[in-house]
Amino acid sequence: MKMTQDTTAKATRRLPAEWEPQSFLQLTFPHANSDWEYMLDEATRCFVDIIDAARPYQQVLVVCDDIKRVRSFFNDTENLCFTEAPLNDTWARDHGGITVLEAGKAIVQDYIFNGWGNKFEAGLDNQITSQLFNQRLLQNCSLESFDFVLEGGSIESDGKGTILTTSDCLLEKNRNPHYSKQEIENILLTNFGAERVLWLDNGYLAGDDTDSHIDTLARLCNEDTIAYVGCNHPEDEHYDALQKMKLELQQLQKADGTPYRLVELPFPDACFDSEGNRLPATYANFTIINKAVLVPVYGVSQDEDAVEILASCFPERKIIPVNCRVLIEQHGSLHCVTMQYPEAVKLKS
Template identity: 50%
Template sequence: MTSRRVLPAEWASQSAVMLTWPHPGTDWFDILEDVEPVFMAIAKAVLKREHLVISCEHVVRLQELEQQLTAYACDNDLPGRVITVPAPANDTWARDHGPISVDTADGKTILDFRFNAWGGKFPWEKDNALNQHLSNAGAFGTTPMMSVDFVLEGGSIESDGLGTILTTSECMLTPTRNPELDRTDIETLLSETLGADRILWLNHGYLAGDDTDSHIDTLARFCAPDHICYVACPDTTDEHFGALAAMGEELQQFRQADGTPYKLTPLPWPDAIFDDEGQRLPATYANFLIINEAVLLPVYNVPQDDEAIAIMQGLFPEREIVPINCRPLIHQHGSLHCVTMQLPAGVVTP
């Protein structure tokens, strides 16, 4: 219990992780056989440590998943349980259409922000209604859910759990999201809804192939209240070099609430990966997911994977590092963190 709202850090104790499963009606239809194993690997890693909430528009596939994953949990004497909800969805990016949970004076509250597919880039109506479907089906137990008339994606914010939020101006101030609000308005709203005392704005940094207008979870992440890891590009000939170097300089200027600098750890820069049309894909090691006792780390079958695993183990020495091949995911311009949403302890109690 707390006297004010707080957006928990991702390393806080969790009850479940939410997945919106791909189906033939999504953009994954022609590579389902490649992408479903990625989702399955994430699901099994989660079930080893906490519960799993899965929604899928394809009801028969959802029933198969429930049987398969429940059997897996039972056969391996795992603590996690599978909660399934049939629900329509345009796509699978649970980080951005999923609920955002906060601590309040009355306990946990789920906030259902508006989702408009990153400023209307793709169809979004089903995704925007998904949290209400899940709540109506009891997926969040008795945790109350409140709708917020503000477009906000979970991938656009990072919390240290102590009132500081890290974000990017490129995303937050894009006029196709909340055109009537300026930076001050947005800071006020984040304070009211998420309990933010401080907003750290990054004005530089991007990844080619990213549809989100520079979500923070592809660029820089809190790994402790005093520590930020971030994407760094050492190749001066790479198109990203200038923007990411400027982002690194901004991070060096940031200060903690007590005025001390942050510890900063650069993450490896993976070899460039392209799709069949020659478009560069947004591979990033910053798109990891922290869960109970583990970190799920996206890897891409490139030489830098081993270094990324070693660095992540150093950042989270008390947690198991679980590498998951996310090369299929980046073909739809996202990665591991993008397809998941953690639900803090107390939200899901099956």
């Protein structure tokens, strides 16, 4: 773990924390011409469950291939907004816009999404944010585009100048090969108006395509608390890396020099696909929305404990478990398929 500061960062710009008031949640709906084709019915049910869990609390923007088809999965359209766009896949956290606030105004930042280091085709998904602006769906905000690869799942913000990330992802050679670590850090500091970047050098999940996104491993629950994936079974392949990550987290300090409150999440029983490959189940991939937290569960014995632990982290929010076993078949989970927009951004009525 290394922590550095840059006093040149824009003092008026900041990246809101996920727990701040939101306007809407974006999801990109599964379709047949994607990797979900062989299990489309199961994936569809999961996405409907997520959307139905979220929409009592705020609007949900559903990006899809066919509005008529997707609308048919819902009994009503209260708090739902549908739009069509050409799509590759469904991972809105990584192809969605990242919204910053500057002098009270919202700026939706559009970074390059290249399929997690050119692992998968992502050219269509990379255009979704600009298409939302072309359709004039996003109101009360401006668009800022960058020739830089960055996925929303790779960063966490406390809303007050701290960015938490992983070196395995941001320094991966197929993302921004011409930038040094210091140059990448300076981009984060400047673009997000941050004061410091906290880097984790350890931690991974078998079956993960993202090169250790922070949202699969360690999450800020508030400016004082980090919930992280623990592994206390020496025989498990994750044991060494996650124990080292735990030690790194214990060394982190808040901006005032005091340690974070660390909350360990259980490690789910191993889940495998039909070919015996281990899948990246994680309880850290929860999504914070207005007055609630959507928590992925997987039909394993640790689900109940994970829900109770996260309830202690969010005592003023309703904890809503959503079965996301199908999502890990494509190597992501609940937070990976959602992207929140702060209350300053409005959806066209």
